[in-house]
């Protein structure tokens with residue numbers, strides 16, 4: 001590696017970042033281009049009485065100017081976005097920084113023409129095409145707050161997200177492409193808008209050229225609107241604390257949380273972690289194989305890499321289409337130096353055998369990254385040995401939608417322990433607490449909390465400050481609660497053990513069990529539902545639903561299939577239950593609380609150790625569940 005950081009050096013930087021946060025962060029902030037430089041760094045308190053989180057408060061900047069304009073003089077002709085289509089015979093697109101400037105400015109002017117401006121929320125429901133990034137950056141350029149909704153979410157889910165942040169404009173495309181299939185995005189937006197309160201405008205990007213119905217007065221073709229606007233649009237000066245975007249994520253209740261990120265602190269965090277963890281140096285070709293619908297796509301396809309003047313590869317398709325060699329063929333085709341993907345993709349590809357990998361060169365690769373869930377040592381070794389040919393360090397990055405960017409992660413030069421995310425990034429102060437909130441020292445396992453604010457920390461939940469405090473700062477006073485469990489070993493390395501709340505991690509995506517339960521009970525035949533995670537060899541965790549039917553309803557395979565479809569339609573394919581068990585009753589305490597611990601054990605097949613069942617209101621329920629637990633879909 002060109003800039004490997006020896007362990008002792010990173011530990012020294014980390015110590016300084018905690019000892020002198022103001023000095024450290026004001027200096028770090030100079031990596032951004034400020035219209036007015038900030039005079040102070042963090043100003044925060046996690047205490048209930050004085051709760052606030054602010055960074056670089058008097059600084060003024062524009063995110064799009066940082067991601068585009070400031071690179072024009074030095075790298076206007078360098079490729080900013082390198083696009084690889086779903087179909088391998090489609091010509092790749094190379095968008096230089098100069099072109100990105102024109103495209104984003106035009107997009108920004110179209111949005112302005114529709115009346116959008118500072119502080120307005122704009123929902124994006126987009127396929128993985130460069131126009132998705134143009135639209136995000138165009139919002140940033142005019143100070144509008146984007147809310148990207150993953151294009152795999154259902155119309156119902158999209159409608160809820162449009163309504164929650166009161167978006168007046170939705171940006172979509174006629175269709176998307178993924179794995180050789182088309183996805184009817186515009187049709188889905190139409191369906192969502194039949195549910196949600198009407199918006200003023202739907203801006204439609206022509207992606208596949210399919211015929212789609214356009215509602216007069218509301219729907220506008222982007223390519224037509226773009227003909228009439230200037231290719232220059234001055235970036236709006238924004239306060240560092242102005243919101244940059246909202247991103248909905250699952251929590252432990254049925255309603256998704258609108259995580260709000262800031263302009264200055266977030267951009268600094270995305271840029272600094274991208275540069276440091278991936279050791280980016282031009283003209284490397286960097287590829288984060290996530291979707292812009294998730295935070296990984298925001299921070300590590302768009303904002304981090306572009307703020308650093310990188311060439312960021314954007315891939316429209318899926319890792320295993322048309323063949324399981326696709327991802328490695330793309331690496332060779334574009335001479336990718338850094339690949340950042342999820343353990344679930346690695347496990348799926350690993351199953352196909354090494355030949356798909358070893359049949360490609362991958363000589364360009366220098367560094368590999370992993371994100372989304374704990375990477376099991378077997379997948380780590382395969383990634384390192386087979387994919388990376390033993391030459392490339394693996395960065396197992398632990399972070400969350402809420403954290404904005406990497407929190408616990410190796411840096412190039414950090415000695416690896418497969419399965420451990422290793423050490424905290426600069427400025428990150430992780431701690432372990434036991435169930436009563438007592439801090440655990442040394443080698444220990446407990447609840448992972450963060451004791452100090454960092455610039456990339458979320459600033460709130462859209463429209464719900466009370467829920468923000470309750471969800472993250474009330475269980476253990478004075479710290480940020482991550483919802484993850486972790487173990488710290490004798491060397492101070494961190495091992496994430498998974499969620500400790502009612503959230504499960506399916507293929508690296510967060511799914512609230514309560515969300516799936518809410519969807520199930522909406523079905524006319526369902527009386528009650530309880531959802532838990534269970535170990536799944538490709539997805540990490542699968543979704544296991546226990547369903548109690550209304551009296552008189554036949555528990556048959558037709559209904560099982562119908563319920564799976566129902567959840568897909570209500571939330572989206574990622575929420576599809578892997579197993580549905582019809583349960584005459586659910587195990588409850590005498591006060592009526594569902595005992596999920598027991599349901600988890602049964603779903604795991606670990607029926608020998610159900611633990612204490614003496615508090616059950618009706619112990620007979622468990623016997624019935626056990627006898628039917630074989631009936632997985």
Ligand code: WT7
Pocket residue numbers: 249294295296370371372373374375396397398399400401402421482483484496498499505508509510
């Ligand atoms: C949850 C956050 C981080 C962006 C993508 C997912 C789990 C994430 C790791 C990792 C172990 C990980 C945690 C976390 N997670 N990365 N490297 N090792 N666990 O973002 O949807 O907000 O999910 O993903 O459980 O809390 P998210």
